[in-house]
Amino acid sequence: MIIYFCGSIRGGRDDVDVYRRIVIKLKQHGTVLTEHVSSTELTERGEDASAAGDRFIHDRDVDWLRQSDVIVAEVTQPSLGVGYELGRGVDMKKKIFCLFRPSSGRSLSAMIRGAADGEQFMVKDYSEDEVENILDEFFRTLKRT
């Protein structure tokens, strides 16, 4: 199973600890192409632009999206990049699983919650302490479909 994980980078790194927990769990279910998103070393400046460059990052990530079997996104911290990745993922007809924490006090964008169809595009409200169980359950059902 090839997994593309989306999480905020330039949108803000407040949730990096949750991203870490998610990626550790995802790695038990497959290959995670975007492990760097969960790195505590990565700041909201993003990957080193002089080494990579924004064009490189964009093209590499779109290519990884194409290669992926499933897209898992933590969408609590609003991020233009994550929204863009999800839109591209819908266009590529990928299976998408979005995780949102209502305890943040935020209201999830209608363009994400409103895209949910309960099958190909799923949005799950969760609390941090249950994140591993929710991911296990998601992959259990995925294998049955």
Ligand SMILES: O=c1[nH]c(=O)n([C@H]2C[C@H](O)[C@@H](COP(=O)(O)O)O2)cc1CO
């Ligand atoms: O340095 C980067 N590397 C990278 O892989 N991304 C991708 C992966 C993340 O899921 C998403 C984050 O977008 P943003 O930076 O707009 O919050 O974009 C984004 C950046 C910086 O925008």
